[in-house]
Amino acid sequence: MAEVREGLTFCLSLPLDYPGGDNFSPGRLPPRIRPTDRRGKPFFLYDMNEELPGACDVVNDDSAEITLQYSTHWDALCHIGYRQPDGRTLFFNGVEGGREICAPRADGTSGVTALGIEKMAESCVQARAVMLDLHAHFSADYHPVSFTEVEEIMRKDGVEVEAGDILLIHTGMAGEILRMGGTPDAGRLRSSFPAIDGADRKLQDWITDSGIAAIAADNHAVEFMPARRRAHSDDPAFPLHEHCLFRLGVHLGELWLLTPLAEWLRANRRSKCLLTAPPLRLPGAAGSPVTPVATV
Secondary structure: OOOOOOOOEEEOEOOOOOOOOOOOOOOOOOOEEEEOEEOOEEOOOEEHHHOOOOOOOEEOOEEEEOOOOOOOEEEOOOOOOEEOOOOOEEOHHHOEEOOOEEOOOOOOOOEEOOOOOHHHHHOOOEEEEEEEEOHHHHOOOOEEEOHHHHHHHHHHHOOOOOOOOEEEEEOOHHHHHHHOOOOOOHHHHHOOOEEEOOOOHHHHHHHHHHOOOEEEEOOOOOEOOOOOOOOOOOOOOOHHHHHHHHHHOOEEEEOEOOHHHHHHHHHOOOOEEEEEOOOOOOOOOOEEEOOOEEEO
16 A cells, blocks of 8 residues: 555556457457347336336446456466376366366356356455566567566666565557557567566576566566477476466466556656456456556
């Protein structure tokens, strides 16, 4: 709370129908909003006089079909698991795929009985956040940022990270997505902007030792993609996801709109803020849209 000095707030979410289309993240679709149904009619501009003669109420009521990780979101700890040498798929804390984590049931209910996003919601996500501003040092250069470079950026910017902090990583991607106006240039986005090198073991060790509570970035994967991989075939495609979601239980946030906050913090020679960012309390979900609020 001591980071709140001006009383200014920043919405760190893209509009939830951004990036737009499905070419940037195939399989993830923009939300579709429809009226609910009441007595066989769309419950939108619905005149209650039909049910209660003389009533002057006109009601709008709707539903949304939404891909939970399409836009600004948190990943749940059940988002990614890893195949083990014995053939089992394990998630954080030894939770087993096919048992506690299964596909949704035929009736539409979740098959996830452990590590759903509701557990994060129940923890009331509010903490001090610290900005790591990669864009200020690399602009839109497509570059995997090593731990050595992270250390240098933190030294230059006077950034300190302590246990319990949430790390915000500004690359500039979400700001560019917003400027694209709902028609994203997927090729340009995937070949631009810096991101932390998730395969860097020194960086992984620093995340562990720092006691960071969560990491959120304004790009589509937090880590640099495609990730560097070693020669053997059992390397993870998402090494930072493996380290954070699978090994540490550290949640990852993606596609957060960080540019206005990052620019304000830099202009005011600050790097920290109060962050309030609970996901939806949606039992059994592998991720959730979020509308984070930063207060400075």
